[in-house]
Structures are given as structure tokens and as C-alpha cells.
Amino acid sequence: MYKELKTLEEIRIYSDPYRIQIMNQFQKMGRPATVKEIANSLHEVPAKVHYHVKKLESIGLVSLVDTKLVNGITAKYYEPFQGQIMIKKSEFDETVQQVFLSETQNLLNNLFEESKKRFLLANQGPTPTGTLMNHDIFLTKDEAKELTDWINQFCIKHQNNDTSEPRESYxxxxxxAKGQDPEHSHKNKKEPSSP
Structure with a gap:
């Protein structure tokens, strides 16, 4: 399942670092959660979180999935989008394309920074738990899509800790990204060496 961010407004909404934290917190819950639950886990005021959840809901990254009457108050349960979030470059003029690129870079910087913080935190203790990999691989477009789909489905499958087996959170x-190395872009064959 894919969600395409097609407009500057959608990218701006998603690229906000605080909203990325909210999305991460929804993912950690592994179940539909209320704004109050998310606010409590972030040590924030529910009104502040509610404002940002509404922004995320407006672009389909959070959905209202259930309501329950609790002590006379309607509790609303939200669930994060389960799938890949992609940025689609639309037919903008050159000026808007520059702003679009800037907002996309802002989003990527925020995602990388949040991930970096979590990675460094995981490696501070006496037993480091973070793993970092960097590989150049050669794939067809279909194989690249198959890989991203497989990783996404694997992550969704293991999002909930609802088994009797002891599990840890990762x-x-x-x-x-498609590589830009011109030396390898044409062929993946070695030329025969001359005698």
C-alpha cells in the first residue's frame, strides 16, 4: 500500500519533526490509540497533539478507526497509515519545483535526524543494539519494488507484540535510492582484459 504526497502542503504537513514523532508514537503503540494516549507517551498536552493529529489526518497519514464512550466522553481511536509514503513530483513551474525540492529535503533531514537519534541512543549502553548497513546492489525496477514491498510487509507483520514469545522492540x-554511478549504470559485466 502506497501513500503519495503530491503537494507542497502535504509535504509540509508530514515533514514537521513533531508530527514525525507523533507518527512514530502511533507506530510504537501497535494498535489504535487516542490522542490522550499519544500525548501522555510524549509527555505533552493533549490539545497540542490533537492539533497535529488533525493535520496528519487531513492528508491520510492518520485515520479515525473507532470511537468509545468512556465516562461520558467520546474517546476517538486513531491508527497510522500502514504502508510506504512516497513523494510524487507534480507538474509545477520552476519556482514551485525549487520550493518542492526544499520541502522534500527538509522532510528527509527530519526523518534522518529522528532515526539517527534513536540509533545513537540504542548504542549508548554497554550492549549496543543498533545495526547499520550500506550496500550497493543491482536490481531491476520490479526487484526493487519487490524488496521495498517485502520490507514494508515484514514490518507491518511484526508491528504488534501480541504473541506469547518474548520479543524486543526494534x-x-x-x-x-537509484544509484548514480555512471561506471555501473550501463552494464554489470566485466570487460575482458587485454593480454
Whole structure:
């Protein structure tokens, strides 16, 4: 499942570092949660979190999935989008394209910074738990899509800790971009060496 961010407003809404924290907190819950639950876990005021949840809801990254009457108050349960979030470059003029690129870079910087903080935190103790990998691989477009779909489905499958087996929480941050190395872009074959 994919969600495409197509407009500057959508990218601005998602790229806010505080909203990224809210999305991460919803993911950690592993179940639909109320704004109050998210606010409590972030040690924040519910009104502040509610404002940002409404912004995320407006672009489909958070959805209202249930309501319950609790002590005379309607509790609203939200769930985060379960899938890949992609940025689609639309037909903008050159000026708007520059702003679009700037907002996209802002979003990526915020995502990388949040992931970096969590990675460094995981490696501060006596037993480091973070794993970092960097590989150049050669794939067809279909294989690249298959890989991202598989990772996404694997993460969704293991989002909830609802088994009797003891499990630990791991944070996964995955990026994949088409390489720009001109030496390898045409062929993946070695030329025969001359005698």
C-alpha cells in the first residue's frame, strides 16, 4: 500500500519533526490509540497533539478507526497509515519545483535526524543494539519494488507484540535510492582484459 504526497502542503504537513514523532508514537503503540494516549507517551498536552493529529489526518497519514464512550466522553481511536509514503513530483513551474525540492529535503533531514537519534541512543549502553548497513546492489525496477514491498510487509507483520514469545522492540529506518554511478549504470559485466 502506497501513500503519495503530491503537494507542497502535504509535504509540509508530514515533514514537521513533531508530527514525525507523533507518527512514530502511533507506530510504537501497535494498535489504535487516542490522542490522550499519544500525548501522555510524549509527555505533552493533549490539545497540542490533537492539533497535529488533525493535520496528519487531513492528508491520510492518520485515520479515525473507532470511537468509545468512556465516562461520558467520546474517546476517538486513531491508527497510522500502514504502508510506504512516497513523494510524487507534480507538474509545477520552476519556482514551485525549487520550493518542492526544499520541502522534500527538509522532510528527509527530519526523518534522518529522528532515526539517527534513536540509533545513537540504542548504542549508548554497554550492549549496543543498533545495526547499520550500506550496500550497493543491482536490481531491476520490479526487484526493487519487490524488496521495498517485502520490507514494508515484514514490518507491518511484526508491528504488534501480541504473541506469547518474548520479543524486543526494534526501530527500522530504510532508504533505497537509484544509484548514480555512471561506471555501473550501463552494464554489470566485466570487460575482458587485454593480454
Amino acid at each position: 526501530e527500522v529506518f530504510f532508504t533505497m
